[in-house]
Amino acid sequence: MTDFVSAEWVASQGEGIRIVDVRDAWEYDGLGHLPNAVSVPFDSFRADEHGTESDADAGEGMLPDEDDWAQLLSEAGVSPESDIVAYDDHHGVFAARFLVTAELFGHDPARLHLLDGDFSSWQLERETSSETPAVEPTDYELTRPDATPLVGPDAVADAADDPDAVLVDTREDGEYDEGHIPGAVLLDWRALVDDETRGLLPQDEARSVLERAGIVPEKRIVLYCNTARRISHTYVVLRHLGFEQVDFYEGSLTEWEAQGRPLETN
Structure with a gap:
Protein backbone atom coordinates (compact mmCIF):
# COMPACT_ATOMS: atom_id res chain seq x y z
CA MET A 1 0.00 0.00 0.00
CA ARG A 126 19.68 18.05 3.92
CA GLU A 127 21.27 19.19 0.72
CA THR A 128 19.26 20.21 -2.29
CA SER A 129 20.25 20.36 -5.94
CA SER A 130 19.80 22.79 -8.80
CA GLU A 131 20.80 20.23 -11.44
CA THR A 132 18.21 18.49 -13.56
CA PRO A 133 19.08 14.78 -13.65
CA ALA A 134 19.52 13.02 -16.98
CA VAL A 135 16.47 10.82 -17.47
CA GLU A 136 16.15 7.92 -19.86
CA PRO A 137 12.53 7.86 -21.06
CA THR A 138 10.59 4.64 -20.65
CA ASP A 139 7.62 3.20 -22.45
CA TYR A 140 5.24 3.18 -19.51
CA GLU A 141 2.41 0.72 -20.07
CA LEU A 142 -0.62 1.44 -17.96
CA THR A 143 -2.56 -1.57 -16.71
CA ARG A 144 -5.81 -0.78 -14.99
CA PRO A 145 -6.32 -2.74 -11.75
CA ASP A 146 -9.23 -5.14 -11.44
CA ALA A 147 -10.59 -3.11 -8.52
CA THR A 148 -10.05 0.41 -7.19
CA PRO A 149 -11.35 2.41 -4.21
CA LEU A 150 -13.31 4.69 -6.56
CA VAL A 151 -17.01 5.15 -5.81
CA GLY A 152 -19.70 7.21 -7.49
CA PRO A 153 -22.29 9.57 -6.03
CA ASP A 154 -24.98 6.92 -5.49
CA ALA A 155 -22.61 4.87 -3.34
CA VAL A 156 -21.69 8.03 -1.42
CA ALA A 157 -25.34 8.81 -0.74
CA ASP A 158 -25.89 5.25 0.48
CA ALA A 159 -22.87 5.47 2.80
CA ALA A 160 -24.47 8.28 4.78
CA ASP A 161 -27.22 5.87 5.89
CA ASP A 162 -24.99 2.85 6.42
CA PRO A 163 -24.18 2.21 10.10
CA ASP A 164 -21.02 0.39 9.05
CA ALA A 165 -19.69 3.34 7.03
CA VAL A 166 -18.43 6.85 7.81
CA LEU A 167 -18.74 9.57 5.17
CA VAL A 168 -15.89 12.04 5.67
CA ASP A 169 -15.56 15.64 4.44
CA THR A 170 -11.86 16.59 4.48
CA ARG A 171 -12.29 20.32 3.82
CA GLU A 172 -12.02 23.26 6.23
CA ASP A 173 -14.62 24.05 8.90
CA GLY A 174 -16.04 27.05 7.04
CA GLU A 175 -16.47 25.09 3.82
CA TYR A 176 -18.20 22.29 5.69
CA ASP A 177 -20.57 24.71 7.42
CA GLU A 178 -21.51 26.35 4.12
CA GLY A 179 -22.60 23.06 2.65
CA HIS A 180 -21.68 19.38 2.89
CA ILE A 181 -23.09 16.05 1.80
CA PRO A 182 -25.84 15.06 4.26
CA GLY A 183 -24.56 12.75 6.97
CA ALA A 184 -20.88 13.59 6.50
CA VAL A 185 -18.52 14.13 9.44
CA LEU A 186 -15.81 16.78 9.28
CA LEU A 187 -12.10 15.98 9.29
CA ASP A 188 -9.94 18.81 7.96
CA TRP A 189 -7.07 16.94 6.26
CA ARG A 190 -4.58 19.27 7.98
CA ALA A 191 -5.63 17.91 11.38
CA LEU A 192 -3.39 14.93 10.60
CA VAL A 193 -0.36 17.11 9.82
CA ASP A 194 2.34 18.11 12.31
CA ASP A 195 2.97 21.84 11.73
CA GLU A 196 6.49 21.57 13.11
CA THR A 197 7.74 18.64 11.04
CA ARG A 198 5.36 19.39 8.11
CA GLY A 199 4.74 15.66 7.95
CA LEU A 200 2.30 13.18 9.45
CA LEU A 201 1.43 13.39 13.13
CA PRO A 202 2.91 10.63 15.28
CA GLN A 203 0.75 7.60 14.62
CA ASP A 204 -0.85 7.46 18.08
CA GLU A 205 -1.84 11.13 17.80
CA ALA A 206 -3.18 10.63 14.29
CA ARG A 207 -5.32 7.71 15.42
CA SER A 208 -6.68 9.79 18.31
CA VAL A 209 -7.67 12.58 15.92
CA LEU A 210 -9.45 10.07 13.72
CA GLU A 211 -11.22 8.34 16.60
CA ARG A 212 -12.58 11.65 17.89
CA ALA A 213 -14.23 12.10 14.48
CA GLY A 214 -15.64 8.56 14.60
CA ILE A 215 -13.19 7.33 11.96
CA VAL A 216 -12.09 3.87 13.04
CA PRO A 217 -10.63 0.87 11.18
CA GLU A 218 -13.74 -1.23 11.79
CA LYS A 219 -15.81 1.07 9.57
CA ARG A 220 -15.80 1.58 5.82
CA ILE A 221 -14.51 5.11 5.25
CA VAL A 222 -15.79 7.16 2.30
CA LEU A 223 -13.80 10.32 1.53
CA TYR A 224 -14.66 13.47 -0.39
CA CYS A 225 -13.61 17.13 -0.65
CA ASN A 226 -14.10 19.58 -3.56
CA THR A 227 -11.91 18.17 -6.34
CA ALA A 228 -10.26 15.06 -4.81
CA ARG A 229 -6.95 16.72 -3.94
CA ARG A 230 -7.33 16.90 -0.18
CA ILE A 231 -8.86 13.44 0.13
CA SER A 232 -5.76 12.08 -1.58
CA HIS A 233 -3.69 13.00 1.47
CA THR A 234 -6.24 11.57 3.90
CA TYR A 235 -6.49 8.41 1.82
CA VAL A 236 -2.72 7.87 1.99
CA VAL A 237 -2.74 8.52 5.74
CA LEU A 238 -5.53 6.03 6.39
CA ARG A 239 -3.94 3.33 4.26
CA HIS A 240 -0.60 3.96 5.96
CA LEU A 241 -2.29 3.51 9.34
CA GLY A 242 -3.75 0.18 8.29
CA PHE A 243 -7.31 1.11 7.37
CA GLU A 244 -8.46 -1.51 4.87
CA GLN A 245 -11.83 -0.17 3.72
CA VAL A 246 -11.26 3.33 2.32
CA ASP A 247 -13.45 4.51 -0.56
CA PHE A 248 -12.49 7.48 -2.72
CA TYR A 249 -15.15 9.78 -4.21
CA GLU A 250 -13.13 11.20 -7.09
CA GLY A 251 -15.95 13.43 -8.32
CA SER A 252 -16.34 14.97 -4.86
CA LEU A 253 -18.49 18.08 -4.42
CA THR A 254 -17.71 19.32 -7.92
CA GLU A 255 -19.69 16.40 -9.32
CA TRP A 256 -22.20 16.21 -6.48
CA GLU A 257 -23.32 19.82 -6.93
CA ALA A 258 -23.25 19.62 -10.73
CA GLN A 259 -25.82 16.82 -10.45
CA GLY A 260 -28.05 18.96 -8.25
CA ARG A 261 -27.77 16.67 -5.26
CA PRO A 262 -28.68 17.99 -1.81
CA LEU A 263 -26.35 19.75 0.62
CA GLU A 264 -26.65 20.15 4.36
CA THR A 265 -25.60 23.34 6.19
CA ASN A 266 -24.63 24.00 9.79
Missing part, protein backbone atom coordinates in the same frame (compact mmCIF):
# COMPACT_ATOMS: atom_id res chain seq x y z
CA THR A 2 1.08 3.60 -0.45
CA ASP A 3 2.99 4.69 2.65
CA PHE A 4 4.98 7.49 4.25
CA VAL A 5 8.77 7.32 4.18
CA SER A 6 11.29 9.38 6.10
CA ALA A 7 13.90 11.71 4.67
CA GLU A 8 16.52 9.33 6.05
CA TRP A 9 15.03 6.45 4.09
CA VAL A 10 14.90 8.48 0.88
CA ALA A 11 18.53 9.60 1.29
CA SER A 12 19.65 6.01 1.88
CA GLN A 13 18.14 4.69 -1.36
CA GLY A 14 20.54 6.44 -3.73
CA GLU A 15 19.40 6.10 -7.32
CA GLY A 16 17.32 3.02 -6.61
CA ILE A 17 14.11 5.08 -6.48
CA ARG A 18 12.47 7.64 -8.73
CA ILE A 19 11.90 10.86 -6.80
CA VAL A 20 9.10 13.04 -8.20
CA ASP A 21 8.78 16.76 -7.39
CA VAL A 22 5.22 17.94 -8.07
CA ARG A 23 5.78 21.63 -7.29
CA ASP A 24 5.55 24.26 -10.01
CA ALA A 25 8.38 24.14 -12.52
CA TRP A 26 9.69 27.54 -11.40
CA GLU A 27 10.06 26.23 -7.84
CA TYR A 28 11.91 23.15 -9.04
CA ASP A 29 14.26 25.26 -11.18
CA GLY A 30 14.57 28.35 -9.00
CA LEU A 31 14.48 27.07 -5.44
CA GLY A 32 16.24 23.76 -5.90
CA HIS A 33 14.95 20.25 -5.34
CA LEU A 34 15.87 16.92 -3.82
CA PRO A 35 18.93 15.38 -5.47
CA ASN A 36 17.96 13.25 -8.51
CA ALA A 37 14.33 14.40 -8.37
CA VAL A 38 12.44 14.83 -11.64
CA SER A 39 9.87 17.58 -12.13
CA VAL A 40 6.24 16.57 -12.74
CA PRO A 41 4.23 19.69 -11.86
CA PHE A 42 0.79 19.21 -10.35
CA ASP A 43 -0.94 20.99 -13.23
CA SER A 44 0.51 18.49 -15.69
CA PHE A 45 -1.56 15.63 -14.30
CA ARG A 46 -4.71 17.52 -13.39
CA ALA A 47 -7.66 17.30 -15.77
CA ASP A 48 -8.53 20.76 -17.13
CA GLU A 49 -12.22 20.41 -16.48
CA HIS A 50 -14.74 18.05 -14.96
CA GLY A 51 -15.12 14.75 -16.74
CA THR A 52 -17.90 13.61 -19.02
CA GLU A 53 -21.11 11.98 -17.87
CA SER A 54 -19.64 8.58 -18.64
CA ASP A 55 -16.58 9.49 -16.58
CA ALA A 56 -18.85 10.34 -13.67
CA ASP A 57 -20.65 7.01 -13.94
CA ALA A 58 -17.29 5.26 -13.74
CA GLY A 59 -16.10 7.43 -10.85
CA GLU A 60 -13.36 9.02 -12.96
CA GLY A 61 -13.95 12.61 -11.82
CA MET A 62 -10.87 14.76 -12.34
CA LEU A 63 -8.41 12.03 -13.29
CA PRO A 64 -6.19 12.77 -16.31
CA ASP A 65 -6.47 10.98 -19.61
CA GLU A 66 -4.85 7.54 -19.52
CA ASP A 67 -2.57 8.19 -22.49
CA ASP A 68 -1.50 11.57 -21.11
CA TRP A 69 -0.66 9.96 -17.77
CA ALA A 70 1.36 7.17 -19.38
CA GLN A 71 3.28 9.69 -21.49
CA LEU A 72 3.98 11.83 -18.43
CA LEU A 73 5.47 8.90 -16.52
CA SER A 74 7.41 7.73 -19.55
CA GLU A 75 9.03 11.15 -19.94
CA ALA A 76 9.85 11.17 -16.21
CA GLY A 77 11.74 7.88 -16.56
CA VAL A 78 9.19 5.92 -14.56
CA SER A 79 8.49 2.27 -15.36
CA PRO A 80 5.78 0.06 -13.83
CA GLU A 81 8.54 -1.51 -11.69
CA SER A 82 9.76 1.85 -10.33
CA ASP A 83 9.62 2.69 -6.65
CA ILE A 84 8.32 6.28 -6.57
CA VAL A 85 8.73 8.87 -3.82
CA ALA A 86 6.68 12.03 -4.34
CA TYR A 87 6.92 15.34 -2.49
CA ASP A 88 5.75 18.95 -2.67
CA ASP A 89 5.98 21.98 -0.39
CA HIS A 90 2.43 21.82 0.98
CA HIS A 91 2.62 19.08 3.63
CA GLY A 92 2.33 16.40 0.95
CA VAL A 93 -1.20 17.08 -0.30
CA PHE A 94 -0.24 17.62 -3.96
CA ALA A 95 2.26 14.75 -3.87
CA ALA A 96 -0.43 12.49 -2.43
CA ARG A 97 -2.62 13.35 -5.40
CA PHE A 98 0.13 12.15 -7.74
CA LEU A 99 0.50 8.88 -5.86
CA VAL A 100 -3.22 8.19 -5.67
CA THR A 101 -3.50 8.84 -9.41
CA ALA A 102 -0.70 6.33 -9.98
CA GLU A 103 -2.48 3.76 -7.82
CA LEU A 104 -5.83 4.27 -9.55
CA PHE A 105 -4.11 3.75 -12.89
CA GLY A 106 -2.53 0.49 -11.77
CA HIS A 107 0.93 1.25 -10.36
CA ASP A 108 1.75 -1.19 -7.56
CA PRO A 109 0.76 0.61 -4.30
CA ALA A 110 3.65 -1.10 -2.51
CA ARG A 111 5.98 0.89 -4.77
CA LEU A 112 4.38 4.27 -3.99
CA HIS A 113 5.74 6.42 -1.19
CA LEU A 114 4.98 9.88 0.19
CA LEU A 115 7.85 11.82 1.73
CA ASP A 116 7.03 12.36 5.40
CA GLY A 117 7.48 16.11 5.40
CA ASP A 118 7.97 18.30 2.36
CA PHE A 119 10.62 20.32 0.57
CA SER A 120 10.82 22.95 3.32
CA SER A 121 11.46 20.33 5.99
CA TRP A 122 13.98 18.52 3.78
CA GLN A 123 16.09 21.58 3.06
CA LEU A 124 16.43 22.45 6.74
CA GLU A 125 18.73 19.47 7.31
Whole structure:
Protein backbone atom coordinates (compact mmCIF):
# COMPACT_ATOMS: atom_id res chain seq x y z
CA MET A 1 0.00 0.00 0.00
CA THR A 2 1.08 3.60 -0.45
CA ASP A 3 2.99 4.69 2.65
CA PHE A 4 4.98 7.49 4.25
CA VAL A 5 8.77 7.32 4.18
CA SER A 6 11.29 9.38 6.10
CA ALA A 7 13.90 11.71 4.67
CA GLU A 8 16.52 9.33 6.05
CA TRP A 9 15.03 6.45 4.09
CA VAL A 10 14.90 8.48 0.88
CA ALA A 11 18.53 9.60 1.29
CA SER A 12 19.65 6.01 1.88
CA GLN A 13 18.14 4.69 -1.36
CA GLY A 14 20.54 6.44 -3.73
CA GLU A 15 19.40 6.10 -7.32
CA GLY A 16 17.32 3.02 -6.61
CA ILE A 17 14.11 5.08 -6.48
CA ARG A 18 12.47 7.64 -8.73
CA ILE A 19 11.90 10.86 -6.80
CA VAL A 20 9.10 13.04 -8.20
CA ASP A 21 8.78 16.76 -7.39
CA VAL A 22 5.22 17.94 -8.07
CA ARG A 23 5.78 21.63 -7.29
CA ASP A 24 5.55 24.26 -10.01
CA ALA A 25 8.38 24.14 -12.52
CA TRP A 26 9.69 27.54 -11.40
CA GLU A 27 10.06 26.23 -7.84
CA TYR A 28 11.91 23.15 -9.04
CA ASP A 29 14.26 25.26 -11.18
CA GLY A 30 14.57 28.35 -9.00
CA LEU A 31 14.48 27.07 -5.44
CA GLY A 32 16.24 23.76 -5.90
CA HIS A 33 14.95 20.25 -5.34
CA LEU A 34 15.87 16.92 -3.82
CA PRO A 35 18.93 15.38 -5.47
CA ASN A 36 17.96 13.25 -8.51
CA ALA A 37 14.33 14.40 -8.37
CA VAL A 38 12.44 14.83 -11.64
CA SER A 39 9.87 17.58 -12.13
CA VAL A 40 6.24 16.57 -12.74
CA PRO A 41 4.23 19.69 -11.86
CA PHE A 42 0.79 19.21 -10.35
CA ASP A 43 -0.94 20.99 -13.23
CA SER A 44 0.51 18.49 -15.69
CA PHE A 45 -1.56 15.63 -14.30
CA ARG A 46 -4.71 17.52 -13.39
CA ALA A 47 -7.66 17.30 -15.77
CA ASP A 48 -8.53 20.76 -17.13
CA GLU A 49 -12.22 20.41 -16.48
CA HIS A 50 -14.74 18.05 -14.96
CA GLY A 51 -15.12 14.75 -16.74
CA THR A 52 -17.90 13.61 -19.02
CA GLU A 53 -21.11 11.98 -17.87
CA SER A 54 -19.64 8.58 -18.64
CA ASP A 55 -16.58 9.49 -16.58
CA ALA A 56 -18.85 10.34 -13.67
CA ASP A 57 -20.65 7.01 -13.94
CA ALA A 58 -17.29 5.26 -13.74
CA GLY A 59 -16.10 7.43 -10.85
CA GLU A 60 -13.36 9.02 -12.96
CA GLY A 61 -13.95 12.61 -11.82
CA MET A 62 -10.87 14.76 -12.34
CA LEU A 63 -8.41 12.03 -13.29
CA PRO A 64 -6.19 12.77 -16.31
CA ASP A 65 -6.47 10.98 -19.61
CA GLU A 66 -4.85 7.54 -19.52
CA ASP A 67 -2.57 8.19 -22.49
CA ASP A 68 -1.50 11.57 -21.11
CA TRP A 69 -0.66 9.96 -17.77
CA ALA A 70 1.36 7.17 -19.38
CA GLN A 71 3.28 9.69 -21.49
CA LEU A 72 3.98 11.83 -18.43
CA LEU A 73 5.47 8.90 -16.52
CA SER A 74 7.41 7.73 -19.55
CA GLU A 75 9.03 11.15 -19.94
CA ALA A 76 9.85 11.17 -16.21
CA GLY A 77 11.74 7.88 -16.56
CA VAL A 78 9.19 5.92 -14.56
CA SER A 79 8.49 2.27 -15.36
CA PRO A 80 5.78 0.06 -13.83
CA GLU A 81 8.54 -1.51 -11.69
CA SER A 82 9.76 1.85 -10.33
CA ASP A 83 9.62 2.69 -6.65
CA ILE A 84 8.32 6.28 -6.57
CA VAL A 85 8.73 8.87 -3.82
CA ALA A 86 6.68 12.03 -4.34
CA TYR A 87 6.92 15.34 -2.49
CA ASP A 88 5.75 18.95 -2.67
CA ASP A 89 5.98 21.98 -0.39
CA HIS A 90 2.43 21.82 0.98
CA HIS A 91 2.62 19.08 3.63
CA GLY A 92 2.33 16.40 0.95
CA VAL A 93 -1.20 17.08 -0.30
CA PHE A 94 -0.24 17.62 -3.96
CA ALA A 95 2.26 14.75 -3.87
CA ALA A 96 -0.43 12.49 -2.43
CA ARG A 97 -2.62 13.35 -5.40
CA PHE A 98 0.13 12.15 -7.74
CA LEU A 99 0.50 8.88 -5.86
CA VAL A 100 -3.22 8.19 -5.67
CA THR A 101 -3.50 8.84 -9.41
CA ALA A 102 -0.70 6.33 -9.98
CA GLU A 103 -2.48 3.76 -7.82
CA LEU A 104 -5.83 4.27 -9.55
CA PHE A 105 -4.11 3.75 -12.89
CA GLY A 106 -2.53 0.49 -11.77
CA HIS A 107 0.93 1.25 -10.36
CA ASP A 108 1.75 -1.19 -7.56
CA PRO A 109 0.76 0.61 -4.30
CA ALA A 110 3.65 -1.10 -2.51
CA ARG A 111 5.98 0.89 -4.77
CA LEU A 112 4.38 4.27 -3.99
CA HIS A 113 5.74 6.42 -1.19
CA LEU A 114 4.98 9.88 0.19
CA LEU A 115 7.85 11.82 1.73
CA ASP A 116 7.03 12.36 5.40
CA GLY A 117 7.48 16.11 5.40
CA ASP A 118 7.97 18.30 2.36
CA PHE A 119 10.62 20.32 0.57
CA SER A 120 10.82 22.95 3.32
CA SER A 121 11.46 20.33 5.99
CA TRP A 122 13.98 18.52 3.78
CA GLN A 123 16.09 21.58 3.06
CA LEU A 124 16.43 22.45 6.74
CA GLU A 125 18.73 19.47 7.31
CA ARG A 126 19.68 18.05 3.92
CA GLU A 127 21.27 19.19 0.72
CA THR A 128 19.26 20.21 -2.29
CA SER A 129 20.25 20.36 -5.94
CA SER A 130 19.80 22.79 -8.80
CA GLU A 131 20.80 20.23 -11.44
CA THR A 132 18.21 18.49 -13.56
CA PRO A 133 19.08 14.78 -13.65
CA ALA A 134 19.52 13.02 -16.98
CA VAL A 135 16.47 10.82 -17.47
CA GLU A 136 16.15 7.92 -19.86
CA PRO A 137 12.53 7.86 -21.06
CA THR A 138 10.59 4.64 -20.65
CA ASP A 139 7.62 3.20 -22.45
CA TYR A 140 5.24 3.18 -19.51
CA GLU A 141 2.41 0.72 -20.07
CA LEU A 142 -0.62 1.44 -17.96
CA THR A 143 -2.56 -1.57 -16.71
CA ARG A 144 -5.81 -0.78 -14.99
CA PRO A 145 -6.32 -2.74 -11.75
CA ASP A 146 -9.23 -5.14 -11.44
CA ALA A 147 -10.59 -3.11 -8.52
CA THR A 148 -10.05 0.41 -7.19
CA PRO A 149 -11.35 2.41 -4.21
CA LEU A 150 -13.31 4.69 -6.56
CA VAL A 151 -17.01 5.15 -5.81
CA GLY A 152 -19.70 7.21 -7.49
CA PRO A 153 -22.29 9.57 -6.03
CA ASP A 154 -24.98 6.92 -5.49
CA ALA A 155 -22.61 4.87 -3.34
CA VAL A 156 -21.69 8.03 -1.42
CA ALA A 157 -25.34 8.81 -0.74
CA ASP A 158 -25.89 5.25 0.48
CA ALA A 159 -22.87 5.47 2.80
CA ALA A 160 -24.47 8.28 4.78
CA ASP A 161 -27.22 5.87 5.89
CA ASP A 162 -24.99 2.85 6.42
CA PRO A 163 -24.18 2.21 10.10
CA ASP A 164 -21.02 0.39 9.05
CA ALA A 165 -19.69 3.34 7.03
CA VAL A 166 -18.43 6.85 7.81
CA LEU A 167 -18.74 9.57 5.17
CA VAL A 168 -15.89 12.04 5.67
CA ASP A 169 -15.56 15.64 4.44
CA THR A 170 -11.86 16.59 4.48
CA ARG A 171 -12.29 20.32 3.82
CA GLU A 172 -12.02 23.26 6.23
CA ASP A 173 -14.62 24.05 8.90
CA GLY A 174 -16.04 27.05 7.04
CA GLU A 175 -16.47 25.09 3.82
CA TYR A 176 -18.20 22.29 5.69
CA ASP A 177 -20.57 24.71 7.42
CA GLU A 178 -21.51 26.35 4.12
CA GLY A 179 -22.60 23.06 2.65
CA HIS A 180 -21.68 19.38 2.89
CA ILE A 181 -23.09 16.05 1.80
CA PRO A 182 -25.84 15.06 4.26
CA GLY A 183 -24.56 12.75 6.97
CA ALA A 184 -20.88 13.59 6.50
CA VAL A 185 -18.52 14.13 9.44
CA LEU A 186 -15.81 16.78 9.28
CA LEU A 187 -12.10 15.98 9.29
CA ASP A 188 -9.94 18.81 7.96
CA TRP A 189 -7.07 16.94 6.26
CA ARG A 190 -4.58 19.27 7.98
CA ALA A 191 -5.63 17.91 11.38
CA LEU A 192 -3.39 14.93 10.60
CA VAL A 193 -0.36 17.11 9.82
CA ASP A 194 2.34 18.11 12.31
CA ASP A 195 2.97 21.84 11.73
CA GLU A 196 6.49 21.57 13.11
CA THR A 197 7.74 18.64 11.04
CA ARG A 198 5.36 19.39 8.11
CA GLY A 199 4.74 15.66 7.95
CA LEU A 200 2.30 13.18 9.45
CA LEU A 201 1.43 13.39 13.13
CA PRO A 202 2.91 10.63 15.28
CA GLN A 203 0.75 7.60 14.62
CA ASP A 204 -0.85 7.46 18.08
CA GLU A 205 -1.84 11.13 17.80
CA ALA A 206 -3.18 10.63 14.29
CA ARG A 207 -5.32 7.71 15.42
CA SER A 208 -6.68 9.79 18.31
CA VAL A 209 -7.67 12.58 15.92
CA LEU A 210 -9.45 10.07 13.72
CA GLU A 211 -11.22 8.34 16.60
CA ARG A 212 -12.58 11.65 17.89
CA ALA A 213 -14.23 12.10 14.48
CA GLY A 214 -15.64 8.56 14.60
CA ILE A 215 -13.19 7.33 11.96
CA VAL A 216 -12.09 3.87 13.04
CA PRO A 217 -10.63 0.87 11.18
CA GLU A 218 -13.74 -1.23 11.79
CA LYS A 219 -15.81 1.07 9.57
CA ARG A 220 -15.80 1.58 5.82
CA ILE A 221 -14.51 5.11 5.25
CA VAL A 222 -15.79 7.16 2.30
CA LEU A 223 -13.80 10.32 1.53
CA TYR A 224 -14.66 13.47 -0.39
CA CYS A 225 -13.61 17.13 -0.65
CA ASN A 226 -14.10 19.58 -3.56
CA THR A 227 -11.91 18.17 -6.34
CA ALA A 228 -10.26 15.06 -4.81
CA ARG A 229 -6.95 16.72 -3.94
CA ARG A 230 -7.33 16.90 -0.18
CA ILE A 231 -8.86 13.44 0.13
CA SER A 232 -5.76 12.08 -1.58
CA HIS A 233 -3.69 13.00 1.47
CA THR A 234 -6.24 11.57 3.90
CA TYR A 235 -6.49 8.41 1.82
CA VAL A 236 -2.72 7.87 1.99
CA VAL A 237 -2.74 8.52 5.74
CA LEU A 238 -5.53 6.03 6.39
CA ARG A 239 -3.94 3.33 4.26
CA HIS A 240 -0.60 3.96 5.96
CA LEU A 241 -2.29 3.51 9.34
CA GLY A 242 -3.75 0.18 8.29
CA PHE A 243 -7.31 1.11 7.37
CA GLU A 244 -8.46 -1.51 4.87
CA GLN A 245 -11.83 -0.17 3.72
CA VAL A 246 -11.26 3.33 2.32
CA ASP A 247 -13.45 4.51 -0.56
CA PHE A 248 -12.49 7.48 -2.72
CA TYR A 249 -15.15 9.78 -4.21
CA GLU A 250 -13.13 11.20 -7.09
CA GLY A 251 -15.95 13.43 -8.32
CA SER A 252 -16.34 14.97 -4.86
CA LEU A 253 -18.49 18.08 -4.42
CA THR A 254 -17.71 19.32 -7.92
CA GLU A 255 -19.69 16.40 -9.32
CA TRP A 256 -22.20 16.21 -6.48
CA GLU A 257 -23.32 19.82 -6.93
CA ALA A 258 -23.25 19.62 -10.73
CA GLN A 259 -25.82 16.82 -10.45
CA GLY A 260 -28.05 18.96 -8.25
CA ARG A 261 -27.77 16.67 -5.26
CA PRO A 262 -28.68 17.99 -1.81
CA LEU A 263 -26.35 19.75 0.62
CA GLU A 264 -26.65 20.15 4.36
CA THR A 265 -25.60 23.34 6.19
CA ASN A 266 -24.63 24.00 9.79
